[in-house]
Each structure stands twice: as structure tokens, then as C-alpha cells.
Amino acid sequence: MYQTTYHRASSVDEAASLFGKSSEAKFLAGGQTLLPVMKQRLASPSDVIDLAKIKDMIGVEASGDTLTIKAATTHYDVATSDAAKKAIPALAYLASLIGDPAVRYRGTIGGSIANNDPAADYPAALLALDATVKTNKRSIAAGDFFKGLFTTALEDGEIITAVSFPVPAKAGYAKMRHPASRFALTAVFVAQTKSGEIRVAATGASQSGVMRVGAIEAALKANWSPSAIDSVNIPASGLLADIHGTADYRANLVKVMAQRAVAAAG
């Protein structure tokens, strides 16, 4: 790791102002992505501004038809939150599948979506549930937030403060774990909104990051059941291929995981 200056911010405003004063600052939340990269000397921020202890950025709340997860809430806290388990059990389940216990105790939802790894879990939930990303400047619909591999709509110095999820009528998540990293080799989140819209998002599959799967959405709209997906054709072109999964295999997984997610959603 290169030399860096560490700051612990106590409020969102303080974090934003510290960012403005440094030449090449980075926000730090759980550190599960940023710190390994710094240790390998692949990132060299002049200043590191820790958001993880900002009280206003931690917590899970349900009110009416919305579940709000503040950005610095850890995966473990989401997985074990009664509010989350009651409002959107599939989301709490998703959080329980992230990485391993060490990662879940530290890693946060804000860090995960800011990073937008093409195999991360949360982006699929945000997209399928039509969530809204709240920042210190604005609100961004999930569909506008994810912009391809490791890219988001966030501006320099913009801080995610929370994510709000409309509570769906039904939702399910199924994940095939990457055998080494435990990220998603491919995972699918399916949701039926209270207004009857069907939204399906797959992560770990596409070369351009998290994606909606229109063909499966159409099939499920006609018939909400796992067997409705049997006849869907998912082309392998544009899908990721690596030593752990060929593009054909991932295309198959998009279908199989969607079927299992529907079965889990009930």
C-alpha cells in the first residue's frame, strides 16, 4: 500500500467537504473492494475518507410500501434485519449470500453499488425492484444508475446515502456462486411489483454488467411459473466467459436461476 491520509468523517457533509479539499480522495466504506486494490498498489488515493461510522448512513427502515437501507449498512445487518426479512425476504436472503462472513460483516450496500462489479449481487436486486439510489445531491432510479462495468451515474465526490426499495408483491433470488470468489457466476432476481409489473435482472452474466432480461419478463408476464421459462431462448452472445463458466453455460444459468428464483418467490 502507498502512503495515504485516513480521515474518519462523522457526517455526510463533513465527508463531502473533506473530499473537496483533497487532491485524489476516495471514500471508504467496508473496504472489501478498495483495500485489496490499495494493498496491491493498484490504487493510490491521497486521502481515504471513511464513511462507515457515519450514524446517519447506517440502518434499515420499513415505512409503508418502502424499505430503506442506508448506504453504510453492512451485508450482515441487512441479512439479519427483521424489517428487511419481513418486507423483502428475497433481499435479506441475497445479502446472506454475499462473499463469506468476513466480507458480510464489513462490506456495505453503498460500497457494493458504487463499485458496480458485473458479478455483484445487489445491483440485480436494485434493478429488479426498481429501487431508487439516494445521494447527498439527488435521487437516481436504479435503471439510470448502473452504467456498465464498474461504472455508475455517480459524479466525482457524490455520496450514496441510502437505497429505497418499493416493497414488491413477490420477489425471489437465486444465485450460482463463483467457486473461487463467491461472487455471482450468474444470479437472477425476479420481482412482481404491487402494480403487477414483472421485472427480472441478471448479474454475473453480461459483459456489460447487470441487465434486465426482457425475454424472461415477457414469459413470466404471460405465466408466472418456473416452467414458463423453459421455452425462453437466452443467446450466449454478449455474455461473460472465463475459466469458471463459458458463455453458453451462463446463458443456461440465466434461465435456471430465473426458474429457481420464481419458485422461491412463490
Add this chain to the structure above:
Amino acid sequence: MGVEGIGARVVRKEDKRFITGKGRYVDDIKLTGMTHAHFIRSPHAHAKVKKIDSSAALKMPGVVAVLTGQQLVDDKVGNLICGWAITSKDGSPMKMGAWPAMAPETVRFVGQAVAVVIADSKNLARDAAEAVVVDYEELPAVADMQSAIKAGAPQLHPEAPGNQVYDWVIGDDGAVSAAFSKAANVVKLDVTNNRLAPNAMEPRAAIADYDAAEEHFTLYTTSQNPHVARLVLSAFYNIAPEHKLRVIAPDVGGGFGSKIFIYPEEMVALWASKKVGRPVKWTGDRTEAFLTDAHGRDHVTHAEMAFDANNKIIGLKVKTYANFGAYMSLFSSSVPTYLYATLLSGQYNIPAIHAEVIGVYTNTTPVDAYRGAGRPEASYLIERLMETAARQLKVDPAALRRTNFITQFPHQTPVIMAYDTGDFNASLDAAMKAIDYAGFANRKAQAKSQGKLRGIGVSCYIEACGIAPSKAVGSLGAGVGLWESAEVRVNPVGTIEILTGSHSHGQGHETTFCQLVADRLGVPISQVSIVHGDTDKVQFGMGTYGSRSAAVGLTAILKAMEKMESKAKKIAAHALEASEADIVIENGEFKVTGTDKAIAFPMVALAAYTAHNLPDGMEPGLKESAFYDPTNFTFPAGTYICELEVDPGTGKTSFVNFVAADDFGRLINPMIVEGQVHGGLVQGIGQALLEHAIYDANGQPVTASFMDYAMPRADDVPSFNLSHTTTLCPGNPLGIKGCGEAGAIGASAAVINAITDAIGKNNLEMPATPDRVWRTINAA
């Protein structure tokens, strides 16, 4: 056996320090004035080193030196060696390409060091390393064996035309051809034994400390065999004579073979410490471990097995290509030859065997012994062949094995090994019973009704352990003898120190070795300590690998104990005014048999040191030593059966049951044995399902971190069902066979046999990743 004697499940003495974070590893050691080394490593798989410009780095704060491969050559530091000479079938010696500790001219794998920065801290050394400019001229590289042996392939070493290390044969070609010509059935199989990265929990590390006044070096290093390290560093690398070099291997966090070998880093640390006049420390990180720790396995094999009309095996022929990587590591030459082909008879009566092994250089990390070393490759091949044969001949796989088991001992195989004892039917029976083999068909049908493909796979392994009779290995080309030494030092207060040449890096010697002493003397193990891993304390030793520490190392301790006891009995007899022949040792006392006359062991020890009243002519003191050279290998064997389910939608394997019935001869501590079996099985399952060290066509490693290289985790493996059947090894007085490698040797075949049974297709390479299994299920 007593509560702490042989056979007792004694809790490990060493675990208190390990689980409370009080272990003392090389990286925990800090010396006054210590500097830190950071190696500059080649990013290319094959390149010429044109120029190294360290001028900017040398001006940076805290930088002590930047040393290069050329300086090593100038100082006449020797190249790395391979210590086992193998002769090709045409009579020519193996072709060893020169391997300097840092490359002065040519790099041949990604991660090979070209220079080292020595600085006041590790971070400063890393900073400076980035300022060193190395000018490379890239050369074409070749990473896979099939390409490397083709005409026109990039050539690695001028010494080795065609990238061939050797072309070695064993067995009787004529007898095999004759057998095949009268075969009723021939079974053919191509298998790949995937390359593995060993990944000990503790990365390699070294601290070298040169004392200019004494012209003496001390090396702290992560070694499985510190004496062998000293021998090689002295005899071949021109570092210092043995009495001027002390090698200490303190707590070592796992080795699995990878810490047997002498690596460039410790050589460079020693040399650099003298050059800079300060201690030099190097601790590898995980990336360096992936790039530079010797890898394991990496064979491509074609085999054919001939059967007569009664399904008896009448011949076996094998042709194996073994990947050596870019250089020959310390024992690499022996692994695919004498540690592999000599086990090709498996548990079976095979009258004729012929094997040819072609060693190949590629632009990859060097390959050497890794847990099992050659024997997993042999066992995997034979057990895949047996399963394939059973399918082709349409007989039950367990029954086919039974038809061919060796049942008479000793048994001379056609490939050198003479099996001393065993009962292969007993372990097969035990495993079949434990898994309810007879009820499998029902379970399979039931799983099918739930959409799951269930399979069962048998693996009957045998290994040659207790490495090894010195004369025998000498005749096969080994550069060292493989005996072990021990010393028993009784202190005047009756506590006992056992000095051993074995080295514990996770095996629990501090407990098991004490159990032998407790067993013989009836003293508590708290009165006994084990001293190992320091060439200044222990006179000599060959270290720990090849499941040898109990069969060879503990036997040496037994021999020294017997000498010590014999003298102690004389002292006791003298004190008790009895005849030496009447003295028996019980519960820490020396007693006159049939009487209540006794003297406590500490009083005997005290008498030996006060020397006030010893038998006439007896030397004072109570200390004895012994060297023990085994007369044969030992032959642990057993049966593993795995039952699993494959999810046809994803190709993912889930274990239902895994049973192991091992014959390790006598067990010293069954709990520790179970731990060894668990670890070995996990490594075998890791090879079968998860692990694979992969290079792209240009020799770039694809799996150089845990994000890509899939190590088995606890939830990847089942809860194991272990049992033992026992035939005592006749070759050593304790009847021990060894248990350190069995799991890794036998498990992979059981898993692949089970998956291929489940999916109904025989050809499936390791690792059987979900993707690969799914594609095999769906292949036309």
C-alpha cells in the same frame, strides 16, 4: 496404552500456542538492523533481460542495495539443483537447464526474479522496486505440453532440445505386448491430472543474518527439512560450509511438499545479507506464492489395460507427459518417475506393466512434489481405469476390483515395489458397509424422482510411504539417504527432551512423539518436549514429507529410547541391588519384577548425573541417539467411496456421503490421524472439483489469486465417515505405515468415478466444475 500412550486420542500440545496466536513463525522474528527484500519479478513468461537500470532506485530514501542476477554470477553463487538423477531410455542423463537464483540473461516464467531491492522497510523496498527499470526483449513462450513438444515450438533451454527433460521407461515392454496380444478385452483411457498450486497457509519467508566476525550465517526459513536445506546451500550453492551455516525452521504454517525445496529467495537473502552487512528478511505475499511456490501434478496420460476372459488384468501400458515448468526443482525428476510409475500396479495383481514418462519444459512455474507426489497421479489413473473397465465390461466396479486384488503378501509388482502386507478386501468391505453400497440402487432411483442425478464412486488406493530405504533410493538416483535420526536427552530431574530430524509444520509431532515416550516410560507427556527444526540443536535429519515422520522418524526415536532405557535399567538394577534382567518399567517407575521394590524414573536420571553410585565403569549422564534407516517403503492402502448428487440444471455436485476405510498400520493418535485424513481428502476433493492452476497460451498465469483459484472451503466438502482396518507394517517395530498423504491420493478418483456414474458419461476431466459437468451432460 495409558491415557497418553500409543493409541490415545491426546489433545495436541502445540495447539495452545497456535490457536492463541502465540506461534512463532519466520515473519514474527525481528532482528536488530534488519533490512527487507523485495524481488523484482518478470512479468513475461519468456524474455531476454537486456538491461536493469537501478540508478533512480538507489537514490531513494532507505534503499540499501539493488542486486541483480549478474552479481550472483560474478560472486559465483551456484545455480539451483535437482537432486535426483534420472536416466532416459537411450541411456542419456536428464537434461537440466541452468537455473540461477536471479536471472542474469533469460527469464522463463512469470514471477522469476531478476533483481532484488534491499531497503529499511518492506514498503520502501517496494517503492524502490517500482523505480527500477528492467528492459526485456520478449520471446515466444509455450505453456502447455502438447505445444511444447511440437517441432518448431519455442525452446526453453539449450541443454534440452525439443523441451524434453527425459524420456524414461520402466517395466517389461515385451511382456506387456505379449499380454495385449492375447487379451479378451482392452480398456483405454486418456486422463489429465490437473496442475495445482499448493497454497500453504503461511507463505514462504526467510531471514538471513551474516556475522562477519565469525564468518557465520544464520537462516530462518519456512522449511520442511532444515538440515537438507543447509546441506544443499553448503554443498551446491557455495554459500558457506555447513559449520558456518545454521538453518532454523521455527513454526511453519503448512508445507504440503512446497517447503521441501530450496528456492531462490533464501539463497539470495543469505548472499545479500553478507553483501549489505545487515540481516535481510523476505516474506512472500500470496501472489508470490502462486507464482513461485512449486506447483504439483500436471500430467497428461494415455493408458491401456488388458483383461483376460475372466476379467483378470493381464497387462498395463502407460504413456505420461509430465510438465516440469521452466526449471527442474529440487526433487522434481523423481516425482513422475519413481514416485509415480512404481505405484501403477495399484492394489491389483498385474503381471506385466510398462510405463513411459516424458518430462517436458514449459514457460510456467516449476513443478515438484505436492502432497502425495506422483502417487495421486498413479492412483487416479488406475482407479479411473478400473471404473472405466467395469463400465465397459459391464460388471460391478467393486466386484472387478475384488477379482483383481492382491491377496498374498509379500507381493512383488513388476514395477520395483514389493508390497509387504495389506488386506484390500477388508478395507473395501468396511467402506461398502459404511456407505450401504447394496442400498445404492434404491437411493439413486429415489434421487431421480427428485430430479437429481446420483452417483457412487469407488477408489482403492495404495501408496508407498515411509520414505525411504537409503540404499534402494540411492540405486534409483537419489542424491541423499532417507533415514532419520533422533536423540533422547534425559535431564537430571527426569524430564525428557527428544531431538528429532523430522519437522512438524502442522502434523502434531509435539504430541505424537511424546506419546511414544509416555507409552514406554509411563511418564506424563508434560514431562517430555520435542526439539526440532534447528541445525544447531539437532545433529542431522532428513525432514518431513512422504508420510515418513512416524514410520521413520518415530522409529529412530524408539531406537534411541531403547538405548536410553537399557542404560537406565542398569542404573536402577544397581540402585535396587537387583539383576538388570528383572527390571521392568511401569508408570514412571523402574521395578524389580514380582516385588514391591521400585525406584522412580527421576531418581534414576538424578543418579545418572550425580554419578555418585553408578555401576562400575559406567559413564555418567543419560543421553542416547540413533539413526534409523528403513528396510522397505511402507504401503498404506484403503478404500474411499463417495456418493453424490449432480444438479442437471447447473452441473453442480453435492456430496451425500463420503466414507474412508484406511489401513495405516498402528495409529499413535487416532484423532491426529483423522485430522490428517480430513485434510488430505479435502485436497483430493479440491483437485477433483475446484482447483486448477491455469496459464494462457502466452504463459500468463490466469489463477494467481484466491479470487480465481478455487480453494476448497468447509462448505464445499462433506462430513467424512472414517474407519480403519489394520494390518501392521512388518517393516518397522511400531507397525506404522503413515497417514499424511492418503486422503489426497485416494479421494479424487472416488469423486470423478461418482460424478461420471451419476451423469452416465465416462469422460470428464478434473476439476469437474459445474460448467464442465453441465457441458458433459449436454454433449451430444
